[in-house]
Amino acid sequence: MVRLAKFGKLVKNEYIKTLKRISTIVMLIIAIIAGIGLPVFAKITSTITNSYYIDPDYMTIGNNYGQYREVNPESDYTTTEDITCQRILFALDKLSDVKYTIDWRCIAIEEIYDEMEVDLSEANNLYNSFVKENEGMYSSEDSDIEYGYLTEEQEIAYNKAVVAATIKALDALEASEEYKTMLDILSRNDLAAFYNVKIERIKTTNSLELGIQPGASKECSEAIKQSYIETLERLRDNEVLYLNGIDQYDAELFKDFYDPRYYEEQTLLEAKITKSMYEIDGSVSKSEYDNIISSVTLSEYLADNNIGYNVYDNYNMMPNNGVDFWTSMKLSKAAVSFAGILAIIIAALSISNEFSNGTIKFLLINPVKRWKILMSKYFTVITSSYIIIALLLVVSFITSTILFGGSLIGESAYRVIDSEVVKTSGVLLLVKDYLVSSVEVVVSATLAFAISSVSKSSAFSIGISLFSMLMGSTIVTLLSQLKQDWARYLVFANMDLASIAEGTSPFAYHSVGFAVGVIGIHMAIFILMAWDGFTKREV
Amino acid sequence: MSEITNMAAARNSAVSIKNLNKTIGKRHILHDITFDAYAGEVFGFLGPNGAGKTTTIKMIVGLLSIDDGEISICGKSVAKDFEGALDNIGGIVENPEMYKQLTGYQNLWQYARMRTGVTEQRIKEVVEIVGLSNRINEKITKYSLGMRQRLGVAQAILHHPKVLILDEPTNGLDPAGIKELRDILKKLAHEEGVCVIVSSHLMSEMELMCDRVGVIANGKMLGVYSIDEMLHASSGGGIVTFEVEAESTEDAMAVLSAYDPSASEDGAVKIKLKSEEAREKANEIITALVTNGVKLYSAHPIDDKKSLEDVFIEMTNQEEGDGQIG
Numbered sequence: 001m002v003r004l005a006k007f008g009k010l011v012k013n014e015y016i017k018t019l020k021r022i023s024t025i026v027m028l029i030i031a032i033i034a035g036i037g038l039p040v041f042a043k044i045t046s047t048i049t050n051s052y053y054i055d056p057d058y059m060t061i062g063n064n065y066g067q068y069r070e071v072n073p074e075s076d077y078t079t080t081e082d083i084t085c086q087r088i089l090f091a092l093d094k095l096s097d098v099k100y101t102i103d104w105r106c107i108a109i110e111e112i113y114d115e116m117e118v119d120l121s122e123a124n125n126l127y128n129s130f131v132k133e134n135e136g137m138y139s140s141e142d143s144d145i146e147y148g149y150l151t152e153e154q155e156i157a158y159n160k161a162v163v164a165a166t167i168k169a170l171d172a173l174e175a176s177e178e179y180k181t182m183l184d185i186l187s188r189n190d191l192a193a194f195y196n197v198k199i200e201r202i203k204t205t206n207s208l209e210l211g212i213q214p215g216a217s218k219e220c221s222e223a224i225k226q227s228y229i230e231t232l233e234r235l236r237d238n239e240v241l242y243l244n245g246i247d248q249y250d251a252e253l254f255k256d257f258y259d260p261r262y263y264e265e266q267t268l269l270e271a272k273i274t275k276s277m278y279e280i281d282g283s284v285s286k287s288e289y290d291n292i293i294s295s296v297t298l299s300e301y302l303a304d305n306n307i308g309y310n311v312y313d314n315y316n317m318m319p320n321n322g323v324d325f326w327t328s329m330k331l332s333k334a335a336v337s338f339a340g341i342l343a344i345i346i347a348a349l350s351i352s353n354e355f356s357n358g359t360i361k362f363l364l365i366n367p368v369k370r371w372k373i374l375m376s377k378y379f380t381v382i383t384s385s386y387i388i389i390a391l392l393l394v395v396s397f398i399t400s401t402i403l404f405g406g407s408l409i410g411e412s413a414y415r416v417i418d419s420e421v422v423k424t425s426g427v428l429l430l431v432k433d434y435l436v437s438s439v440e441v442v443v444s445a446t447l448a449f450a451i452s453s454v455s456k457s458s459a460f461s462i463g464i465s466l467f468s469m470l471m472g473s474t475i476v477t478l479l480s481q482l483k484q485d486w487a488r489y490l491v492f493a494n495m496d497l498a499s500i501a502e503g504t505s506p507f508a509y510h511s512v513g514f515a516v517g518v519i520g521i522h523m524a525i526f527i528l529m530a531w532d533g534f535t536k537r538e539v
Numbered sequence: 540m541s542e543i544t545n546m547a548a549a550r551n552s553a554v555s556i557k558n559l560n561k562t563i564g565k566r567h568i569l570h571d572i573t574f575d576a577y578a579g580e581v582f583g584f585l586g587p588n589g590a591g592k593t594t595t596i597k598m599i600v601g602l603l604s605i606d607d608g609e610i611s612i613c614g615k616s617v618a619k620d621f622e623g624a625l626d627n628i629g630g631i632v633e634n635p636e637m638y639k640q641l642t643g644y645q646n647l648w649q650y651a652r653m654r655t656g657v658t659e660q661r662i663k664e665v666v667e668i669v670g671l672s673n674r675i676n677e678k679i680t681k682y683s684l685g686m687r688q689r690l691g692v693a694q695a696i697l698h699h700p701k702v703l704i705l706d707e708p709t710n711g712l713d714p715a716g717i718k719e720l721r722d723i724l725k726k727l728a729h730e731e732g733v734c735v736i737v738s739s740h741l742m743s744e745m746e747l748m749c750d751r752v753g754v755i756a757n758g759k760m761l762g763v764y765s766i767d768e769m770l771h772a773s774s775g776g777g778i779v780t781f782e783v784e785a786e787s788t789e790d791a792m793a794v795l796s797a798y799d800p801s802a803s804e805d806g807a808v809k810i811k812l813k814s815e816e817a818r819e820k821a822n823e824i825i826t827a828l829v830t831n832g833v834k835l836y837s838a839h840p841i842d843d844k845k846s847l848e849d850v851f852i853e854m855t856n857q858e859e860g861d862g863q864i865g
Contacts, residue, residue, distance in 0.1 A: 357636055
């Protein structure tokens with residue numbers, strides 16, 4: 001106990017010296033400003049994006065297509081797109097109750113026109129004849145003029161041919177029985193009938209059109225087709241609006257009629273396709289398959305338990321409900337870098353300042369063994385790093401709560417690990433995440449401490465440690481791209497434990513255990529360096 | 540030297556150094572340094588620049604490692620029981636550098652926390668002793684060198700050390716400050732029984748302050764002497780200068796030509812006399828002058844005791860020939 005009390009007094013000394021240094025105070029203020037500023041920044045961006053999304057003008061067909069009403073098909077410069085858009089607009093006009101507001105039928109109609117095939121052979125023939133005509137027209141000095149260059153008249157003629165072909169195709173489409181049936185279904189707003197038509201079409205189309213890989217076996221293609229059909233049937237039976245091409249991230253824009261069930265069915269369908277490909281053909285990797293299965297397990301779990309919010313969704317910077325409390329906290333974690341810089345400065349100055357000020361001679365003539373002084377310094381460096389990180393967490397937490405409200409603080413994070421859904425409270429996730437990023441801070445600070453002990457130079461130790469903290473990962477990534485596999489043994493390659501755990505490390509088979517081992521060895525070397533430099537030095 | 544060895548046997552030495560050697564790089568800096576310093580005395584450590592004073596002091600306080608030899612403080616070996624030995628030491632090595640970001644008072648607390656038994660009361664007491672009471676709550680950046688030296692002394696005596704080691708303690712102090720420090724150190728040694736070891740280049744200061752001096756040159760200990768011993772040992776029999784002031788210097792010179800007189804610029808006539816026959820000769824001189832009718836203003840011996848400085852330079856030159864400085 002006496003020894004502990006003595007050590008406590010040494011640590012108290014170090015804390016007083018550290019906290020009274022101008023560099024510490026300035027960096028602490030900067031770090032706290034970052035801790036407060038990042039949530040504020042998140043709030044500002046969220047306001048800007050929200051004002052963009054809720055602008056009603058962007059939600060009307062009128063804005064998207066209204067201008068095409070006046071398009072003249074005879075004009076020299078009319079494009080196929082102009083013409084198609086005009087026809088879509090006219091088709092929408094026929095659905096008397098749809099006027100300039102998006103609903104599922106707009107999507108359906110656009111899709112019909114998108115699938116239309118245009119016979120461009122005549123236009124292409126014309127183009128080729130123009131090119132032939134032009135051969136030899138240009139001297140070699142104009143060699144920069146590419147092959148296939150047309151004169152303005154030829155350009156217009158070609159364009160007109162393309163437009164004419166498109167109009168022909170459009171006329172043919174609109175004259176077809178299929179089109180008339182579809183328009184009839186849409187004008188009656190008959191969702192079930194629409195899905196039935198879709199199902200019939202799936203049965204008759206070939207597998208390539210469904211996006212099935214050319215090399216797929218017949219069995220696999222059939223299984224996939226069957227999945228499509230089942231999905232459409234379920235959508236029909238559950239009266240889910242047809243929202244093809246709209247994903248959950250557009251939810252804000254289409255909030256009047258957005259139905260998450262459609263998105264869930266799409267996820268499920270994707271999972272089934274992957275499953276078929278993995279199980280029947282083996283044309284999908286195991287990890288891709290696992291990912292898909294995990295996401296299905298998760299969505300099913302969330303749906304079954306009636307859970308509407310998953311912290312992970314917004315914490316991983318993919319805000320589907322705009323920027324919220326958790327997005328703000330994720331963003332605020334960037335302030336930990338400032339904690340790193342501060343920790344490096346504290347570590348470097350704690351030894352080198354004693355030498356540069358000459359106070360080392362007064363420090364070491366006390367009845368305290370040198371290693372005890374060194375340990376009190378190191379203890380101070382490490383504990384102060386964690387205090388700063390905790391301080392930043394608290395500051396950002398409070399600021400985010402003030403700016404975004406505290407209603408989401410109690411929410412949990414759900415993710416699938418080994419096909420089991422694991423629930424973690426959001427706050428615990430946050431604390432864990434900050435702890436993981438503290439590894440980098442501690443390693444950099446230890447490096448600074450070691451260099452400072454060996455070299456006595458604050459500039460040198462701050463410089464090297466800052467450089468390795470900020471540039472280390474970039475250099476390691478570069479080395480990995482140059483196929484220098486030994487780089488995985490560098491400490492910088494192992495500091496980002498979060499991405500190593502997620503498997504996004506640039507090195508193959510990079511496990512957390514390996515990373516922790518490499519960090520441990522480096523830390524031991526750094527501490528030995530500091531020890532040797534400090535306890536054996538002649539002052 | 541025999542007297543000193545006897546003293547060592549008689550009382551326990553506070554600092555005992557035996558056959559101390561130190562090599563830094565290829566330079567052999569200390570050669571078999573041996574001496575003892577006792578409780579209750581002010582021990583002066585003398586030597587020219589580069590003689591090895593600071594190296595020895597740094598080794599005593601553990602700043603430099605000991606290559607060979609033995610240092611013990613109050614019977615505890617610095618090498619083997621660092622904390623036990625250093626418990627008894629207070630000191631200033633080289634310049635009194637303090638933590639600039641802290642106040643004087645906070646600086647003292649830094650040292651108080653590393654030592655046992657220092658109370659707030661004691662800190663106030665020490666501040667009072669060194670005369671910093673009115674400036675103690677100012678930051679070190681506002682301190683003059685003299686004030687930092689005082690603060691250095693304050694931190695050194697904070698824990699009632701049995702041994703006080705001060706490297707150039709009068710550095711930066713004004714004359715009044717030097718006198719104050721001298722009084723403090725003498726009081727500590729003579730009244731409180733502290734062993735005070737002082738090194739200084741101001742050798743006249745040492746003369747006033749120290750009881751004994753150890754002389755070091757080129758890394759070798761030349762000897763340890765009491766102040767009187769040292770003066771006596773170096774004077775070689777002793778010469779007394781007798782000075783005569785007369786109205787006419789020429790007349791006086793003529794009368795005293797038998798005594799090998801020399802005239803100084805201010806007109807005084809100086810005659811060197813052997814100390815054992817000085818009184819006799821003085822009488823002869825005065826009688827001769829008076830009988831020859833020289834108008835005499837004054838006739839008296841000059842206090843020509845050599846300063847420690849002269850003795851020291853003489854000693855180090857004798858021992859080392861062309862004593863190197865470096």
